[in-house]
Each structure stands twice: as structure tokens, then as C-alpha cells.
Amino acid sequence: MIDELLNPASSSRVYVECLAHALATRYVSINQAPSFSAFHGDARLSQKAANRVLEKIEASLKEDISVESLAVETGYSRAHFLRLFSATTGLTPHQYVLRARLNRAKQMITNSDADIIDIALECGFSSQSHMTTLFRRKLGFTPAEVRRERRTGCLSRTSVQQVTPDTVGMA
Incomplete structure (x- = not known):
């Protein structure tokens, strides 16, 4: 392109301008178009x-x-x-939100003395019963069992089990 631009022939300048325009157009289309993977x-x-x-x-x-x-x-x-x-x-958004709510509830149950019903409502569950049902179904234990283990200092399945995509999959 530089050689063509330096060439005094008038058609060379037009050729270089067309090449520059084509390069600029290609650059813009690559950076603004959806990626191939989007399709x-x-x-x-x-x-x-x-x-x-x-x-x-x-x-x-x-x-x-x-x-x-x-x-x-x-x-x-x-x-x-x-x-x-x-x-x-x-995960679906629903599964992700459920996992986040269960994780937060488990953390609050473990680290605070707040009533379980208050924790359930604070974490977005419609009721304590709803949270307890989901704990049991998704994690295999209840919030009361987590609280009891925290108070007794015993390590068991509830203190080491994490809420993961596998445990929160749609049932």
C-alpha cells in the first residue's frame, strides 16, 4: 500500500484509498458483528x-x-x-437463584443466632417450611440440623457439604 501511495500515477492513489476503506470496513465489521459462536x-x-x-x-x-x-x-x-x-x-436462572439462597441461608444459620424463620424470609424463601423442604430435598438435611451441629461442634455431612449445581439441579 505504501509503494502504491508513493507512486505518482493518479490511479494508485484511488487504489490505496479503496484498500484503506476496505480494511477499515473489515475492522469495524469484525469488532461489531456478533461472534461466530453466537450463531x-x-x-x-x-x-x-x-x-x-x-x-x-x-x-x-x-x-x-x-x-x-x-x-x-x-x-x-x-x-x-x-x-x-x-x-x-x-444452571438456569431459577436454579442459580435457588443455589444462592440456599448458600446464604446455610451461612446465616451457621454464623448467627437469628431465628430460622427470619433467615428464610431474609433469603427470599416464602416461608420457613419452604426453605426446610428445599434444604431437605436438595441437601439432604434440614436447617435445624445445621443449627444443632453448629451448637454441638460436631462435624458431619452438613458441615462439609456444599451447595453445588449438582445438588440444586431441577428435581
Whole structure:
């Protein structure tokens, strides 16, 4: 391109301008077009979008969290957000929120003396019964068992088991 630009022939300048325009157009199209993966099912949320959504979930555990409100954080449609979120985390938004609520509840039960019903409501469960049912179904023990173990200092399955995607999969 430089040789052509330095060539005094008038057509060379036009040729170089066309090449420069083509290069600029290609650069812009590469940096603005959706990635190839977006059309082939292996697309994921960007790190920035994922962080925004996960922070919103953590900050809103006490409230109802709708898929629509999470999709708004990313600028994607509800359906596209669901696909990207699942591809990124390996969980549906509902499963992720449930896992986050169970983790927070278990942490609060272990580290505080707050009533279990207050913890359930603080973590976004509709009732203590609802939280207890999910603890038993997903983790294999109840909140009362966690509290009892904390008080007695015994180590057993409840003090070492983590809430993971496998334990929070849809039943």
C-alpha cells in the first residue's frame, strides 16, 4: 500500500484509498458483528454482563427475581438471555437463584443466632417450611440440623457439604 501511495500515477492513489476503506470496513465489521459462536449455540454472556447479573442476584435474594429483570441487565431478550445464562453458568436462572439462597441461608444459620424463620424470609424463601423442604430435598438435611451441629461442634455431612449445581439441579 505504501509503494502504491508513493507512486505518482493518479490511479494508485484511488487504489490505496479503496484498500484503506476496505480494511477499515473489515475492522469495524469484525469488532461489531456478533461472534461466530453466537450463531452456533456456544455463545456465553460476556464477563461484564455475567458479573452484572450475578451481582444483581446476590443483592436481590430477598426479593422476587424475574428473568425479565435479569435480561434487562444484559440488553438481551428473555429467550436469548436464558440460553446465554445457562451456557455461562451451567444452571438456569431459577436454579442459580435457588443455589444462592440456599448458600446464604446455610451461612446465616451457621454464623448467627437469628431465628430460622427470619433467615428464610431474609433469603427470599416464602416461608420457613419452604426453605426446610428445599434444604431437605436438595441437601439432604434440614436447617435445624445445621443449627444443632453448629451448637454441638460436631462435624458431619452438613458441615462439609456444599451447595453445588449438582445438588440444586431441577428435581
